[in-house]
Amino acid sequence: MEKRALIAMSGGVDSSVSAALMREKGYDCIGVMMKLFQNETVDIPKGHTCCSLDDAEDARRVAFRLEMPFYVFNFTDDFAGQVIDRFVAAYETGATPNPCIDCNRYMKFERLYQRARELECDTIVTGHYARVEYEEEKQRWLLKKSLNTAKDQSYVLYFLSQEQLSHTQFPLGEYESKEEVRTIAERYGFVNARKHDSQDICFVVNGDYGDFLEHYTGKSYPHGSFVDTQGHVLGEHKGIIRYTIGQRKGLGLALPAPLYVCRKNMKENTVILSPESGLYSRELIAGDFNWIAYEQPTEPVRVTAKTRYHAKEAPAQAEVLQTGQVRIVFDEPQRAVTVGQAVVLYDGELVVGGGTITGTEVQGRDAV
Secondary structure, rough: OOEEEEHHHHHHHHHHHHHHHHHHOOOOEEEEEEOOOOOOOOOHHHHHHHHHHHHHHHHHEEEEEEOOOOOEEEEEHHHHHHHHHHHHHHHHOOOOOOOOHHHHHHHHHHHHHHHHHHHOOOOOEEOOOOOEEEEEEEEEEEEEOOOOOOOHHHHHHHHHHHHHOOOEHHHHHOOHHHHHHHHHHHHHOOOOOOOOOOOOOOOHHHHOOOHHHHHOOOOOOEEEEEEEOOOOOOEEEEEHHHOOOOOOOOOOOOOOOOEEEEEEEEOOOEEEOOHHHHEEEEEEEEEEOOOOOOOOOOOOEEEEEEEOOOOOOEEEEEEOOOOOOOOEEEEEEEEEEEEOEEEEHHHHHHHEEEEEEEOOOOOOOOOO
């Protein structure tokens, strides 16, 4: 019986080429796009985002060219609850969220994964740059970095379970350059072969999170004080949700020397500033941890770790605490480790696992 694959399509070149490669493998493919929000709900002009009518039309044209059916699923309610509401809650409690991870976790690999099973698909396919392999010796599914290290997206996939990995394929992970992918698209005559990659968060215009939060919630976040680490008032901030750890630009202060956001005190509505030296920490605590390369270890393990998508991996030791949380101690202090972001552990090309940063001290006290 011919195997069936559900292709998550965005209208971009990566998911389109992924569909073509699965067709070449002999899969019966179904192309789908998720409609995630109404533009007016998040105050975005029509046609402005990655889920626009133009994107849907590009995806539909690719599906037609590959002779495969194409559907648009309305997941707006799920997206509001699982992604946007989490995004809002994180900022309102002083954290800095990564909604792209939540979208992958709760939409592509949960909601869309369920739909794939309903459609009797053997596998779900996306245009992510990563690899999935099965290791007979360990009898485990492994998540590995893409061969294209510049585009590697394994960081945003750390949450995948063994069940999900066993029914997931990332065809682009085997390609060493984006140009190879575009060349395949041109060979197929895809209209999006040279289409620009999508950038930033799809539901936030121009990266202004503060304006989005005020529009979406209908709230006006009160102004408060910028203070230094000794508590001296340096000026007035425009709402604590507008600032994140490590931020220097956009503070609106005339200072004799550069200062950065190092903490936020949500109870007192103050943003604490310090010199750059005050941004560094050696330890963090992470929760909601998912182990991929092996079962939860009983002894400390040596790894490299990333605390942001574009951060460099840094040598560290990870240890599971009695609470189930994971303490990670870096060999060297890391800059601007931020509550709400993901920390992902690696062993060479293997993703060991990952979780959400809940604090930057041994005791797990939130640094907000």
